[in-house]
């Protein structure tokens with residue numbers, strides 16, 4: 001990440017969500033303060049701000065790319081109230097990569113700090129926070145260990161030491177203090193004062209070890225391989241009849257799509273049972289962004305959606321590529337998708353919506369035989 005360890009602190013958190021919530025709680029907010037978030041954020045880089053400050057959202061275009069000219073207008077219009085630009089480094093829906101250094105320079109020009117939600121950036125590309133003296137420096141960076149092959153339960157928030165030396169920690173208790181009387185507290189140094197309670201020692205060691213291992217493997221080399229896989233996937237998938245692929249370049253190895261009239265959740269179940277291919281379906285914790293990409297009216301009251309069967313909820317199918325994937329796997333996915341596209345009725349009959357369980361399930365019994373063999 002090229003953090004400046006003389007000036008920055010690395011605070012261990014459970015994950016990106018906890019890191020962003022910590023920053024939201026630790027910010028010295030004043031009346032009238034504003035956070036600029038964007039329409040392409042994961043809920044974890046949207047909801048935490050809503051309860052702490054006024055939030056405005058930078059719109060995205062029909063391909064899901066950030067409208068940076070509008071961002072500049074917003075920074076001008078709201079000057080000097082914008083305290084923070086909270087933006088993802090890469091989208092978990094379209095894989096779209098934001099030019100974080102360009103955005104940082106713009107935010108700084110209008111007196112705002114920048115937080116990069118790097119949950120999807122760190123796993124796919126080398127990240128450089130740049131020196132503090134550089135106008136394109138990233139002030140705060142949040143990411144999760146489990147997205148970079150480390151175990152669940154450890155992530156990090158990196159930010160300036162002087163920022164976290166002000167005010168009280170958001171969580172207090174054991175580990176956060178140097179001296180305590182009934183009346184007084186002297187907080188411990190950083191990062192201890194921000195890491196309340198017994199630390200996740202194993203998680204911290206494995207997070208550091210994983211980062212070192214990835215560095216040894218060569219992050220540039222891995223990113224180049226992933227880029228090649230992504231381009232191959234885009235080429236073969238876009239040739240499938242009835243497919244819609246969302247987003248545009250530049251992107252990391254995250255591709256979302258829908259196949260003509262097959263509900264996303266049904267397609268996910270078919271891919272899983274017919275091909276052993278694990279995909280995620282739905283809105284990927286970014287409901288506003290997905291609705292925008294699907295051109296669904298965002299004004300529709302949420303209570304309306306409760307009346308709609310989950311079989312018809314909006315969403316997409318997502319594949320995520322990594323260094324361990326191969327071209328052959330992508331070709332297998334493409335071949336199965338083509339088969340499904342050419343035999344839609346057949347597959348839809350085999351995987352109906354089960355109203356009792358509220359999900360699409362296979363009608364065939366091998367599932368049960370397989371389960372029986374386990375017991």
Ligand SMILES: Cc1ncc(COP(=O)(O)O)c(C=O)c1O
Pocket residue numbers: 015016017018042044045088090091092117119120144
């Ligand atoms: C872009 C983005 N931000 C934030 C998060 C939240 O990460 P975590 O669940 O590890 O806190 C995710 C998780 O998928 C993500 O993709």
